[in-house]
Amino acid sequence: MIRVMTRWLDPDEQQTWRAFLAASRALMENLDRELQRDAGMPHAYYEILVRLSEVPDRRLRMSELADLTGSSRSRLSHAAARLETAGWIRRQECPTDRRGQVAVLTEAGFAALAAAAPGHVEGVRRHLFDALSPAQVDQLRRISEALVVHLTGS
Amino acid sequence: MIRVMTRWLDPDEQQTWRAFLAASRALMENLDRELQRDAGMPHAYYEILVRLSEVPDRRLRMSELADLTGSSRSRLSHAAARLETAGWIRRQECPTDRRGQVAVLTEAGFAALAAAAPGHVEGVRRHLFDALSPAQVDQLRRISEALVVHLTGS
Numbered sequence: 397m398i399r400v401m402t403r404w405l406d407p408d409e410q411q412t413w414r415a416f417l418a419a420s421r422a423l424m425e426n427l428d429r430e431l432q433r434d435a436g437m438p439h440a441y442y443e444i445l446v447r448l449s450e451v452p453d454r455r456l457r458m459s460e461l462a463d464l465t466g467s468s469r470s471r472l473s474h475a476a477a478r479l480e481t482a483g484w485i486r487r488q489e490c491p492t493d494r495r496g497q498v499a500v501l502t503e504a505g506f507a508a509l510a511a512a513a514p515g516h517v518e519g520v521r522r523h524l525f526d527a528l529s530p531a532q533v534d535q536l537r538r539i540s541e542a543l544v545v546h547l548t549g550s
Numbered sequence: 551m552i553r554v555m556t557r558w559l560d561p562d563e564q565q566t567w568r569a570f571l572a573a574s575r576a577l578m579e580n581l582d583r584e585l586q587r588d589a590g591m592p593h594a595y596y597e598i599l600v601r602l603s604e605v606p607d608r609r610l611r612m613s614e615l616a617d618l619t620g621s622s623r624s625r626l627s628h629a630a631a632r633l634e635t636a637g638w639i640r641r642q643e644c645p646t647d648r649r650g651q652v653a654v655l656t657e658a659g660f661a662a663l664a665a666a667a668p669g670h671v672e673g674v675r676r677h678l679f680d681a682l683s684p685a686q687v688d689q690l691r692r693i694s695e696a697l698v699v700h701l702t703g704s
């Protein structure tokens with residue numbers, strides 16, 4: 397009989413994990429609440445508009461957009477429907493792949509993003525970067541990059 | 551006229567922020583998916599059961615439970631209703647405060663937590679700690695603690 401022992405967390409790891417959970421949750425809740433209040437969109441929608449704004453013709457296949465925003469296809473479809481109703485994106489059939497769809501940022505969507513960006517960036521700075529030393533910002537980047545490679549292989 | 555300039559993120563900060571977002575999202579999605587698959591609960595429910603399991607009589611006021619889990623009252627109420635349907639908690643009127651309610655972990659809830667814990671802790675270790683050096687674990691703890699103080703004042 398093979399008995400696999402659980403590798404329980406030691407007290408330092410436990411404290412690290414709970415602090416990380418609390419910090420990341422509080423950070424995202426602050427940013428989400430402020431974006432909703434000031435720009436009428438949650439952070440997930442903001443991120444979709446950002447990604448579309450950064451590519452040529454401001455258009456991406458839905459599958460690429462899902463990868464870039466770390467969304468499931470179903471969650472992205474739901475968000476895209478809401479963004480389309482707001483007039484901020486359009487969805488079109490993909491010209492080179494009949495099964496695919498592309499999302500296109502509209503002028504109104506670009507304007508909504510441009511209006512939201514200064515307040516949101518200020519929030520990221522105030523809630524995250526203002527609390528950290530330059531060395532900690534560097535540490536957080538290396539830790540986060542290591543986790544992204546570990547978890548997503550990219 | 552006072553013109554307030556946006557403190558835009560420099561490229562290093564931008565990279566740190568995007569990597570942090572991608573890492574924390576991928577981490578929570580992995581843990582959520584595994585808990586749902588193996589124990590039939592999302593991470594938010596697991597955390598409620600953990601908090602109740604750690605206090606005397608395994609009972610907490612709903613307001614304390616909301617604070618400990620970083621939940622809004624409405625989100626916690628929704629989760630508590632689901633956990634009560636599963637038979638894992640009971641809600642009772644608070645004996646010392648007629649307006650308040652307490653949540654009590656049931657034996658079935660404790661058993662569900664005990665069954666879920668080894669796999670979940672293994673997931674936290676595999677997805678988070680296994681990717682980091684001991685120095686990085688220490689850095690992440692200090693960064694997270696600084697953010698918790700900054701964002702929640704506690």
